[in-house]
Amino acid sequence: MRSFSFAKMHGLGNSYIYVDLFRETLPEDELPAIARRVSDVNTGIGSDGLILICPSDEAPVKMRIFNSDGSEGKNCGNGLRCVAKYAYEHGLVRGRSFLIETLSGLVEAEVAVQNGKVASVTVDMGEPRLARSAIPMAGPEAAQVVAEPFVVNGREYTITAVSMGNPHVIFYVEDIDEAPVTTLGPLVEKDPRFPEGVNVEFVEVVNERELHFRVWERGSGVTQACGTGACAAVVASVLNGKTARGVETVVHLAGGDLRIVWGHDGRVRMTGPAETVCTGVYFYESGQNG
Numbered sequence: 179m180r181s182f183s184f185a186k187m188h189g190l191g192n193s194y195i196y197v198d199l200f201r202e203t204l205p206e207d208e209l210p211a212i213a214r215r216v217s218d219v220n221t222g223i224g225s226d227g228l229i230l231i232c233p234s235d236e237a238p239v240k241m242r243i244f245n246s247d248g249s250e251g252k253n254c255g256n257g258l259r260c261v262a263k264y265a266y267e268h269g270l271v272r273g274r275s276f277l278i279e280t281l282s283g284l285v286e287a288e289v290a291v292q293n294g295k296v297a298s299v300t301v302d303m304g305e306p307r308l309a310r311s312a313i314p315m316a317g318p319e320a321a322q323v324v325a326e327p328f329v330v331n332g333r334e335y336t337i338t339a340v341s342m343g344n345p346h347v348i349f350y351v352e353d354i355d356e357a358p359v360t361t362l363g364p365l366v367e368k369d370p371r372f373p374e375g376v377n378v379e380f381v382e383v384v385n386e387r388e389l390h391f392r393v394w395e396r397g398s399g400v401t402q403a404c405g406t407g408a409c410a411a412v413v414a415s416v417l418n419g420k421t422a423r424g425v426e427t428v429v430h431l432a433g434g435d436l437r438i439v440w441g442h443d444g445r446v447r448m449t450g451p452a453e454t455v456c457t458g459v460y461f462y463e464s465g466q467n468g
């Protein structure tokens with residue numbers, strides 16, 4: 179029987195099981211199975227996936243994120259805010275602003291501290307990747323995907339695709355409560371036109387400073403919030419002339435609000451909460467596929 183210590187943390191209800199690899203060691207070839215097992219609400223701890231807080235040669239800490247199906251993602255906005263909180267509160271970093279390495283590059287986090295605890299975090303998520311080939315999405319290389327016709331099961335939709343280091347496709351809806359999250363979401367997630375899969379977002383524009391947002395996440399399905407997805411939604415809304423560059427937009431997700439701006443400098447900044455639910459020890463049998 180093997181075990182490791184963990185912290186369960188969430189950003190707006192998008193929860194992950196966080197393992198500090200400065201203190202723990204996990205078998206690399208078993209990470210997908212461990213992610214699937216800890217995520218299970220019945221036989222595991224219950225979360226949207228697993229996040230590892232790792233040593234890095236390029237930054238004080240590195241984040242690796244695994245979805246609840248065991249697939250490894252390349253970025254996670256809600257995860258970055260929780261990693262920043264954990265790193266600050268556990269002395270892994272010095273100062274309130276610091277770099278975090280991800281599989282899609284370095285990001286800078288700044289924590290807001292109250293009574294020694296991190297209450298909220300602002301992350302500079304860098305520049306969105308807009309070329310079709312960078313999403314990635316099949317089709318003409320350098321073209322952007324903005325308000326493009328997209329047929330699914332014989333019905334035509336209009337999509338905008340944005341990468342925040344991970345792939346997102348945005349559908350605008352008139353009423354967020356009627357968004358086809360659980361019907362269209364899984365169909366598009368694995369559509370062959372997205373060779374690496376895709377996170378599927380539904381957005382209702384309230385006004386030029388507010389969006390309603392729901393998500394079917396690649397590898398996790400419906401979650402309460404998706405930080406990279408909310409960033410992608412703000413970028414898509416500017417590209418479609420629905421919101422303005424350089425203006426802070428409030429994105430209303432199922433789990434709460436994020437404040438996001440796509441700055442005139444081209445970088446996307448996201449501010450939101452990060453919370454610790456509990457800590458504990460997880461026991462598992464090595465070698466089981468999970």
Ligand SMILES: N[C@H](CCC[C@H](N)C(=O)O)C(=O)O
Nearest residue numbers: 251254255256344404405406
């Ligand atoms: N499902 C995503 C990873 C988690 C992203 C999301 N939870 C966030 O907060 O950005 C993917 O496979 O790209």
